[in-house]
Amino acid sequence: MYEKEREELIQNLRVKGIKDESVLNAMLKVERHLFVPEAVRPHAYNDIALPIGYGQTISQPFTVAIMTEALNLKPNSKVLEIGTGSGYQAAILLEMGMKVYTIERNPDIYYRTQKLFDKLGLRILMKLGDGTIGWEEYAPFDGIIVTAGSPSIPEKLKKQLAVNGRMVIPVGGRSTQTMTILTKISDDKFRIEKIPHFAFVPLIGREGWKEE
Ligand code: SAH
Numbered sequence: 001m002y003e004k005e006r007e008e009l010i011q012n013l014r015v016k017g018i019k020d021e022s023v024l025n026a027m028l029k030v031e032r033h034l035f036v037p038e039a040v041r042p043h044a045y046n047d048i049a050l051p052i053g054y055g056q057t058i059s060q061p062f063t064v065a066i067m068t069e070a071l072n073l074k075p076n077s078k079v080l081e082i083g084t085g086s087g088y089q090a091a092i093l094l095e096m097g098m099k100v101y102t103i104e105r106n107p108d109i110y111y112r113t114q115k116l117f118d119k120l121g122l123r124i125l126m127k128l129g130d131g132t133i134g135w136e137e138y139a140p141f142d143g144i145i146v147t148a149g150s151p152s153i154p155e156k157l158k159k160q161l162a163v164n165g166r167m168v169i170p171v172g173g174r175s176t177q178t179m180t181i182l183t184k185i186s187d188d189k190f191r192i193e194k195i196p197h198f199a200f201v202p203l204i205g206r207e208g209w210k211e212e
Contacts, residue, residue: 002033005045012047013065020069026095027065032058034120035086054106056201058086059147063198067145067168068092070181077142080160082131083203087113089147090124100124101138103131105204132205134160141165148203149177155207163187170200174209 010028018024033044036058040050049057059067068089073079075097081090084104093100102124104110110128117124127135131146132154139160146157146169153169161167161184170177179195202209 002031002045006031009045009047009061013062016047016062018062018065018069020065022075022096023065023068023092026068026092027061030088030091030095032061032088035088035091035116052086052109054109056085056106056109058088059200064089064092066195067147067179068096070168070179071143071145071166073098073143073166078138078140078162079143079145080135080138080141080157081145081147082134082157083147084113084126085109085147087116087122087124089145090117091120091122093145094122094124098143101127101135101141103127103129103135105130130205130208132156132203132207136160143167144169146170146203147200148208149174149198149200150203150208152207153180153182158182158184158190170198174202175199 010024033041036044036050047061049060052058077098079093079098081102084102090100090102134156140162142162142165144167149170163184165184167182169180171180172178177198179198181193183191204211
């Protein structure tokens with residue numbers, strides 16, 4: 001279902017500047033409509049964020065693409081996602097051949113997405129809790145992707161990133177952020193690149209925002 005819409009979306013992402021074929025290929029394969037509520041399914045292949053309930057959203061496809069491209073991971077890499085949400089971003093990483101670890105703080109969203117992963121047979125390791133403190137047990141990670149807007153870069157996540165690994169995290173105010181791409185050069189040295197003008201739901205937690 002929706003094959004033609006998916007192809008058009010990929011074409012649209014190319015026009016917008018996404019070049020990484022492994023990212024584009026994964027987005028051609030993963031069926032985004034399965035990750036959104038039935039009511040918004042007809043819009044699943046528009047390049048927009050969509051509501052997934054509980055005041056949360058599934059990220060815009062362009063945002064998923066640019067963040068995944070920025071991670072610059074080889075297949076088989078270990079990647080940690082903070083903010084599982086619909087599970088779409090995690091499914092893209094899995095399709096690209098990564099070992100995927102993902103953390104979600106909202107129990108309703110967590111259990112709903114766990115069910116979906118089971119149904120689709122997606123082998124993704126999930127944890128319910130505050131992702132701003134990372135997942136020590138499986139660290140270090142070759143890549144860390146934070147899919148909620150953060151006031152700063154959580155220290156624990158910096159520590160749990162492998163040397164030469166990359167972290168992609170939207171940093172800024174509660175409503176707009178700058179996409180920040182960190183490359184770990186050595187234990188305490190990072191190279192930083194930035195892409196402005198993103199809008200994510202807030203990252204809530206110990207090293208994030210306070211709940212409203
Ligand atoms: N990657 C998701 C985007 C979901 S929106 C997708 O592909 O659909 C962001 C999600 O981050 C929400 O589900 C929200 O509940 C969650 N979140 C916010 N703060 C968090 C935290 N500290 N730890 C884990 N998850 C968090």
